[in-house]
Amino acid sequence: MYKEALMTNYSTKEARDHFSEMINQVAFTKDRVALERRGKVVAYIVPIEDMAALEKLEDSADIREAKKIMSDVESGKESLIPWESVKSDLGL
DSSP states (O other), rough: OOOOOEEEEEEEEHHHHTTTHHIIIIIOOEEEEEEETTTTEEEEEEEEEHHHHHHHHHHHHHHHHHHHHHHHHHHHHSSSOOOOHHHHHHHH
16 A cells, blocks of 8 residues: 655755665655755655656656557657767767
């Protein structure tokens, strides 16, 4: 069953002073931590399960995009660029 994660905000100074505690909070309670600098969130520390879910979503989006491109190539809407041309354009 899905448990809604809590979010705790820390300043970057608090994060430096309490890094171990923050990591334990995220690892064991599955809460998320937002790190703030001058009142603005600049980073998050999230449980490994959240990161795995995000990576899975990104992989799915990449696969959908690759399938669309291959479909466009097969239908003639797009064309492939030969690897030798790419290397030449990049000076490799």
